[in-house]
Amino acid sequence: MFLDPYHHRQKDRILVSPDQASHFAKDLASDFNPIHDPDNKRFCVPGDLLFSLVLGRYGLSERMDFNFAGMVGKGAELVFPEVAGECLEIRDQRDKLMMQVRRSGAVSEDHSLIEHFVRNYVAFSGQNFPGVLVPLLTEQGVMLNPDRPLVIYERMAFELDRLDIHTPGLVPGESTLEVNGKRGNVRLDFTIESGGEEVGHGHKQLVVSGLQPYAKDRVQAVVEDYLARKARFTP
Numbered sequence: 001m002f003l004d005p006y007h008h009r010q011k012d013r014i015l016v017s018p019d020q021a022s023h024f025a026k027d028l029a030s031d032f033n034p035i036h037d038p039d040n041k042r043f044c045v046p047g048d049l050l051f052s053l054v055l056g057r058y059g060l061s062e063r064m065d066f067n068f069a070g071m072v073g074k075g076a077e078l079v080f081p082e083v084a085g086e087c088l089e090i091r092d093q094r095d096k097l098m099m100q101v102r103r104s105g106a107v108s109e110d111h112s113l114i115e116h117f118v119r120n121y122v123a124f125s126g127q128n129f130p131g132v133l134v135p136l137l138t139e140q141g142v143m144l145n146p147d148r149p150l151v152i153y154e155r156m157a158f159e160l161d162r163l164d165i166h167t168p169g170l171v172p173g174e175s176t177l178e179v180n181g182k183r184g185n186v187r188l189d190f191t192i193e194s195g196g197e198e199v200g201h202g203h204k205q206l207v208v209s210g211l212q213p214y215a216k217d218r219v220q221a222v223v224e225d226y227l228a229r230k231a232r233f234t235p
Contacts, residue, residue, distance in 0.1 A: 001056060001111065001115075002115050003052055003056045003118075006020045006024040006028075006049060006052075007020060007053060010077075012079060012080070013077045013079055013093070014053060014078040014079075014080055015076075015077055015078070016045045016049065016072070016076075016078075017038075018039075018074055021038075021043075021044075021045040021046060021049060022038050025046045025048075025126075028119065028122050028126075029046060029048055029122040029123065029126030030123065030126040030230070031046060031126040032226060032230045033151075034229070043074055044072055045071075045073075045076070047068050047099075047153035047156075048122040048125050048153075050066075050068070050078075050090065050098070050099050051118075051121070052122065053080075054088070054090070054099075054101055055114050055117070055118055057080055057084075058084040058088065058103075059107040060109075060110075060113060060114050060117055061105055061107050061108075062104070062105025062107075062159065062162070063103060063104045063105045063157075063159045063160070064103045064157065065101070065155070065156075065157040066099060066100075066155065066156045066157065067099065067101075067154070067155050068099050068152075068153050068154060068155065069099060069100060070092075070096055070097060076092045076098075077092060078091070079092070086102060087100070087101070088100070088101040105160075106162075108163040110163075113163070113166065116166070116167055117168050120168060120169050123170075124172065125156075128151075128188065128206070129226065130222075130223045130226060132172075133206075133208070134219065134223060136175055136186065137177065137184070137208075137211075137219075138214060138219070140184070141213065141214045142179055142184070142211040142213065143211065143212055143213075143214050143218065143222075144210070144212075145210040145212055146218050146219075149210075149222070150208065151206055151207075151208050152206065152208075152209070153204075153206060154206060157203060158201065158202025158203075159201060159202065160192060160200035161199050161200055162199065165194035165195070165199055166194065167195070168192050168193065168199065170190045170191070170192060170193075171193055173189035173190050173201075174189045175188050175189070179211065182211045182212075183208070183211065184207070184209075184211055186205065186206040186207070187203055187204070187205050188206070189201070189202075189203045190203065
């Protein structure tokens with residue numbers, strides 16, 4: 001399966017090495033956030049990889065809601081339930097909740113459909129910074145802390161009208177930001193299309209913390225640094 005290079009399976013547990021997490025972020029999601037670098041002290045596994053592994057293991061349901069409860073760090077072992085019901089809880093070896101998934105409706109285990117959906121979603125998701133977040137923050141007169149930017153992947157949900165589709169693509173929709181002091185809530189909407197027809201919709205929610213008053217030169221420096229990182233890692 002196309003996700004095999006990005007995880008190991010040992011009996012009932014899933015392990016993601018820092019190198020695997022980093023390759024997934026850069027190769028599939030075009031996400032060059034330093035927090036996914038293997039040697040980063042704050043390293044964490046991309047939430048989109050957890051999302052992808054759930055679809056690969058349990059299939060694509062018409063309605064799915066993912067709540068990210070914890071950050072998966074180095075050495076974490078994830079326990080995926082053997083029996084998949086309407087509510088799934090992904091926990092680590094210490095029984096700490098990492099992600100909760102609610103799903104309903106018909107289920108497809110078509111590997112081609114799942115791969116296409118995953119690849120399109122993570123590509124959409126990986127474009128959040130700087131293309132979406134920086135303009136949203138600028139409009140509100142705030143910016144991320146350049147020394148310690150904190151963006152937390154909180155939730156993702158979608159609903160499909162049907163599953164007899166083959167090449168679903170994601171189209172960005174409205175993006176909104178609500179600022180409350182040093183904290184902000186971001187919502188990114190998207191529609192799902194197949195064959196030129198809308199077949200579903202969804203949204204992604206982020207939490208940004210440690211917001212500071214907007215300073216153009218500092219924002220520009222952060223963006224340039226990020227783009228330089230992307231250029232170094234892009235073939």
